[in-house]
Amino acid sequence: MTVATVRPAPTATTTANALEAVACSPQIARHVLIPLLVLCLLSLNSCFQYHDPEKKLLSDIYYEQPGDVFSWSSSVVLAYANGSTESIATVNTNQYSQVDVIPATYAYSNSVNGPYLFTAKSKDGVDAGVIYANHLNVPIIEDDLTHFTNSDHLSYEGTAKPREVSLGDTFRYDENAVLFATQNGRDVGQRSTALSMMIADTESVMTPAGTFNAVRIAFDLTITTSVNGVDETDSSSGDMWLERDNGVLLRMLIPNGTTTLTAQGLSTTYTLEWLLQSYSRSGNAATISENPGDARQPRPVLATKVLDSARAAAKSLAPKTQAPG
Numbered sequence: 001m002t003v004a005t006v007r008p009a010p011t012a013t014t015t016a017n018a019l020e021a022v023a024c025s026p027q028i029a030r031h032v033l034i035p036l037l038v039l040c041l042l043s044l045n046s047c048f049q050y051h052d053p054e055k056k057l058l059s060d061i062y063y064e065q066p067g068d069v070f071s072w073s074s075s076v077v078l079a080y081a082n083g084s085t086e087s088i089a090t091v092n093t094n095q096y097s098q099v100d101v102i103p104a105t106y107a108y109s110n111s112v113n114g115p116y117l118f119t120a121k122s123k124d125g126v127d128a129g130v131i132y133a134n135h136l137n138v139p140i141i142e143d144d145l146t147h148f149t150n151s152d153h154l155s156y157e158g159t160a161k162p163r164e165v166s167l168g169d170t171f172r173y174d175e176n177a178v179l180f181a182t183q184n185g186r187d188v189g190q191r192s193t194a195l196s197m198m199i200a201d202t203e204s205v206m207t208p209a210g211t212f213n214a215v216r217i218a219f220d221l222t223i224t225t226s227v228n229g230v231d232e233t234d235s236s237s238g239d240m241w242l243e244r245d246n247g248v249l250l251r252m253l254i255p256n257g258t259t260t261l262t263a264q265g266l267s268t269t270y271t272l273e274w275l276l277q278s279y280s281r282s283g284n285a286a287t288i289s290e291n292p293g294d295a296r297q298p299r300p301v302l303a304t305k306v307l308d309s310a311r312a313a314a315k316s317l318a319p320k321t322q323a324p325g
Contacts, residue, residue, distance in 0.1 A: 062246035063135065063136055067097070072091070074090055076273075077270060078268055078269075078270045090124050093122045098118065099115060106143075118132055129144040153177065173196075176190065190226055196219065202216070202244065205250050212250055213244045214241040215241070232260065234258070234260075238252065252274035253272070256271065257269065
């Protein structure tokens with residue numbers, strides 16, 4: 001077992017936005033990165049079996065409940081095309097509650113009935129978005145306060161859920177979603193996501209929230225967005241550590257990522273780290289209905305966990321349209 005000690009870099013920035021490009025419109029790609037990864041992993045969860053048939057790589061997956069609060073620091077270092085660099089640090093918090101309905105402004109079909117798990121996201125104490133999800137915290141509506149997605153207008157495919165998962169196993173997840181403007185609900189573009197993952201190792205990870213046994217997942221992620229005719233591509237490779245006891249996201253590290261504004265050919269490279277700072281679990285039993293009759297789940301559970309984490313980190317920065325100075 002490898003031991004990985006995680007220490008926040010002094011100048012590293014806590015933010016999930018390594019997707020900030022020079023003259024790019026990075027907000028869309030950012031919105032998909034961290035949650036995106038945790039999403040995909042979660043969908044494969046229940047079968048994470050190790051070499052030892054008696055020991056699972058992931059003992060269980062924790063589904064967030066009303067009353068829970070999780071906080072992560074995120075740090076990003078951006079390198080712009082003009083040679084300048086920038087470091088940004090933020091603290092990103094998710095607070096969970098229960099709601100009975102999804103606002104009519106989202107024009108959701110209600111194919112999954114309430115109540116719903118509601119996530120209020122904040123960055124350094126400022127509102128950063130909301131999510132309405134099913135009982136497994138699989139997003140139905142995701143709104144970054146600029147654009148939102150609706151599971152009625154989302155399609156995905158990926159590796160079939162296996163009976164057992166071992167170290168070295170690989171998986172894929174692909175998703176296409178329509179993007180709507182938060183202000184008026186207008187269809188403004190689309191986002192496609194291609195994610196591949198490998199179950200890499202088991203490690204001990206030290207975070208400000210404590211030291212945990214973790215499973216490390218290596219991933220490659222490409223997110224392409226087109227909004228009002230402007231195309232942007234974000235490509236990244238990295239690792240994610242999930243707690244083995246229940247699958248909580250402990251750390252995500254992207255040592256090299258690139259965001260490109262396609263038409264202009266402008267690119268920004270970045271490094272990003274996402275690290276668990278604190279958490280508080282309500283301890284309440286699940287209260288969100290399972291809707292067992294609903295055959296149209298927005299995403300597989302493990303995929304949702306991975307993608308959620310990627311997206312959360314990606315959303316944590318405010319939009320940037322030019323390099324500093």
